[in-house]
Amino acid sequence: xxxxxxxxxVTSSPHIHSTExxxxxxxxxxxxxVPALLVSLYFFRVPALLLVLSCVSSAYIAEYLCLKAMGKxxxxxxxxxxxxxxxxxxxxxxxxxxxxxALGSAFGIVIAKHLFGGLGYNIFNPAxxxxxxxxxxxxxxxxxxxxxxxxxxxxxxxxxxKESMEGSxxxxxxxxxxxxxxxxxxxxxxxxxxxxxxxxxxxxxDLRIPASFIGTxxxxxxxxxxxxxxGISCPLFHLFAGGLFLGAFFMATDWVTTPxxxxxxxxxxxxxxxxxxxxxxxxxxxxxxxxxILLMNVVTPLLDRYTKARVFGREQRNG
Amino acid sequence: xxxxxxxxxxxxxxxxxxxxxxxxxxxLAITTSVDNALGxxxxxxxxxxxxxxxxxxxxxxxxxxxxxxxxxxxxxxFVTMIDQLMHAFTPALYTSLGIFIxxxxxxxxxxxxxxxxxxxxxxxxxxxxxxxxxIGFTLALVLVSSFREVxxxxxxxxxxxxxxxxxxxxMILPPGGFITLGCLMAGLNKLQEKFTQQEA
Numbered sequence: 001x002x003x004x005x006x007x008x009x010v011t012s013s014p015h016i017h018s019t020e021x022x023x024x025x026x027x028x029x030x031x032x033x034v035p036a037l038l039v040s041l042y043f044f045r046v047p048a049l050l051l052v053l054s055c056v057s058s059a060y061i062a063e064y065l066c067l068k069a070m071g072k073x074x075x076x077x078x079x080x081x082x083x084x085x086x087x088x089x090x091x092x093x094x095x096x097x098x099x100x101x102a103l104g105s106a107f108g109i110v111i112a113k114h115l116f117g118g119l120g121y122n123i124f125n126p127a128x129x130x131x132x133x134x135x136x137x138x139x140x141x142x143x144x145x146x147x148x149x150x151x152x153x154x155x156x157x158x159x160x161x162k163e164s165m166e167g168s169x170x171x172x173x174x175x176x177x178x179x180x181x182x183x184x185x186x187x188x189x190x191x192x193x194x195x196x197x198x199x200x201x202x203x204x205x206d207l208r209i210p211a212s213f214i215g216t217x218x219x220x221x222x223x224x225x226x227x228x229x230x231g232i233s234c235p236l237f238h239l240f241a242g243g244l245f246l247g248a249f250f251m252a253t254d255w256v257t258t259p260x261x262x263x264x265x266x267x268x269x270x271x272x273x274x275x276x277x278x279x280x281x282x283x284x285x286x287x288x289x290x291x292x293i294l295l296m297n298v299v300t301p302l303l304d305r306y307t308k309a310r311v312f313g314r315e316q317r318n319g
Numbered sequence: 320x321x322x323x324x325x326x327x328x329x330x331x332x333x334x335x336x337x338x339x340x341x342x343x344x345x346x347l348a349i350t351t352s353v354d355n356a357l358g359x360x361x362x363x364x365x366x367x368x369x370x371x372x373x374x375x376x377x378x379x380x381x382x383x384x385x386x387x388x389x390x391x392x393x394x395x396x397f398v399t400m401i402d403q404l405m406h407a408f409t410p411a412l413y414t415s416l417g418i419f420i421x422x423x424x425x426x427x428x429x430x431x432x433x434x435x436x437x438x439x440x441x442x443x444x445x446x447x448x449x450x451x452x453x454i455g456f457t458l459a460l461v462l463v464s465s466f467r468e469v470x471x472x473x474x475x476x477x478x479x480x481x482x483x484x485x486x487x488x489x490m491i492l493p494p495g496g497f498i499t500l501g502c503l504m505a506g507l508n509k510l511q512e513k514f515t516q517q518e519a
Contacts, residue, residue: 133487133489136488136489136492136494137486137488138488139488
């Protein structure tokens with residue numbers, strides 16, 4: 001038998017390769033977090049820097065040990081653990097003892113990420129699991145807020161709203177800049193917006209989630225404010241105070257734990273927004289962004305399944 | 320199997336909690352302190368011992384088609400006795416275990432041993448089986464609760480070990496129970512894998 005001469009070289013798809021990889025995407029996310037990081041370092045100084053370093057290094061070490069224990073490739077090839085550590089540090093109060101930050105970071109990486117199968121298989125956002133673990137475990141340390149620069153103990157803006165200390169509420173401008181007490185990286189809405197828009201420009205996030213998330217919070221708090229006879233400042237306050245922007249741009253857009261269909265993403269954002277308003281207005285906690293995103297993470301597979309696009313040429317669902 | 324084997328199998332090889340995954344509901348709920356674990360373990364040993372003995376002795380006269388209701392009636396009688404005794408003599412433990420004492424009636428370990436062992440084996444073997452399974456369950460509860468009490472409350476049997484502010488309260492909340500049980504089970508599976516590889 002003579003070998004048949006290959007007339008045509010056939011390979012399977014995909015035929016066009018992108019230079020983009022998980023590592024390059026993670027680098028972009030890190031870059032997008034830089035503005036918020038700089039603002040938090042300016043306002044909260046050395047404690048903030050130490051907390052960020054302890055969270056990031058603990059996440060990296062936990063990632064390395066997990067990969068090693070599970071016989072996967074080491075050293076760590078991409079920076080997702082660094083992103084997790086940084087995001088966790090961003091939603092912690094600046095005065096938190098360093099070992100607690102490190103513990104939360106390791107908890108998120110080990111329990112929420114690697115025990116579920118590692119990158120790409122986790123159901124919940126590891127950084128948010130780390131935060132909820134810390135909040136449930138150390139409620140006192142996790143709700144101790146300080147004012148920026150002087151570092152005087154003070155309630156967070158949403159806490160003030162909850163305790164109806166209306167007189168001492170910060171102005172919307174202060175909230176935009178970040179000159180208020182709160183978690184490390186959540187205080188400055190502008191810095192987060194810059195990072196979020198950069199990610200959108202680079203094509204890493206779909207604006208459907210943050211837009212529907214933030215939009216739902218605005219519409220619902222606007223209605224509540226109208227019913228209670230308060231002005232436009234109330235919904236604006238809800239938008240810029242607390243972790244809404246950080247959650248909407250960096251956590252609700254996590255590639256792994258959120259829906260992939262367009263309609264699913266919009267529903268995801270609406271669900272998150274409604275839960276945030278429900279927790280803030282009616283719940284026991286002043287802030288609910290972390291829980292709302294985690295709760296919506298649970299229904300992500302369902303959203304994906306029910307919003308699946310109809311395959312062209314197949315029969316109609318109800319026809 | 321010899322009587323000794325019937326006794327020892329419940330402790331490691333067929334441990335009701337870690338190997339057979341039975342009785343997980345009380346194991347998750349009451350392992351917040353070692354005290355509770357010991358109390359629950361003792362109550363289970365007592366009920367299991369009594370029910371296994373009686374069911375094994377009556378196994379030839381219990382009609383097969385209604386055996387489950389009969390087992391439940393026997394088990395429930397013993398649980399009621401234990402419940403009343405604990406109420407009278409250990410009121411503190413009784414309050415902290417709460418609903419989980421009457422719930423021993425539906426504990427899978429007890430009904431499981433009645434169905435799988437006592438109804439097919441002699442009285443002496445059933446007693447050894449009950450003792451082994453009961454002690455195995457107690458040891459498992461104590462293991463889980465030691466981790467949870469030390470990490471979550473900073474105490475062991477009520478004695479303070481860790482300074483204030485260090486323990487993570489989550490560990491004595493429900494998620495801590497699931498996490499501890501899951502991690503311990505994974506660790507024990509890994510250990511067993513190692514041992515069986517060495518034997519082979």
